[in-house]
Amino acid sequence: ACGLHLLGADERDPRLTSTFGVGQLIDAALAAGATRIVVGLGGSGTNDAGAGLLAALGAGDPRALARGGGALGALGDDAVPGLAATLDRFAGVDLVIAFRWSSRSTPRWSVTVTG
Secondary structure, three states: OOOHHHOOHHHOOOOOOOOHHHHHHHHHHHHOOOOEEEEEEOOOOOOOOOHHHHHHOOOOOHHHHOOOHHHHHHOOOOOOOOHHHHHHOOOOOEEEEEEEEEOOOOEEEEEEEEO
16 A cells, blocks of 8 residues: 555655555455554655545545645645544544564564554
8 A cells, every 4th residue: 555665766755755655455345344454654655644544444535635744734724624533434444554673683573453
C-alpha cells in the first residue's frame, strides 16, 4: 500500500507521499468484517501523520488529507469532521500496530494491541 520499495528514487518525497493506500486496505478489512487488523509501520516513505489513512476511512476530504506531509500545515481544525464515525467503525476490532525499531546493537520488533 505504501513503502519505499514501491517508489522510484525520484518519487521519494515525504512531503508528497501519503498513507491513503493503507487506509484503503484497512477500509476493505473492516468492510469484510475483520475483527483483528495488523498494520506494519516503518519504511513507508510517508510522513503525513496518518492523514491519508483517515481520508481513505472517511474521516475527511481526501483532496485535503491525502496530499502528503507537506500539506498538513494548511489543514484547518475542521479537517476531519467524520473522525468520530470513523473511530466507531473500529468497535469490536483489535487493531495491532507492529513496528521495527533499531538500537545500536540489535533491531527489535514491538507490537501494540488496542481494541
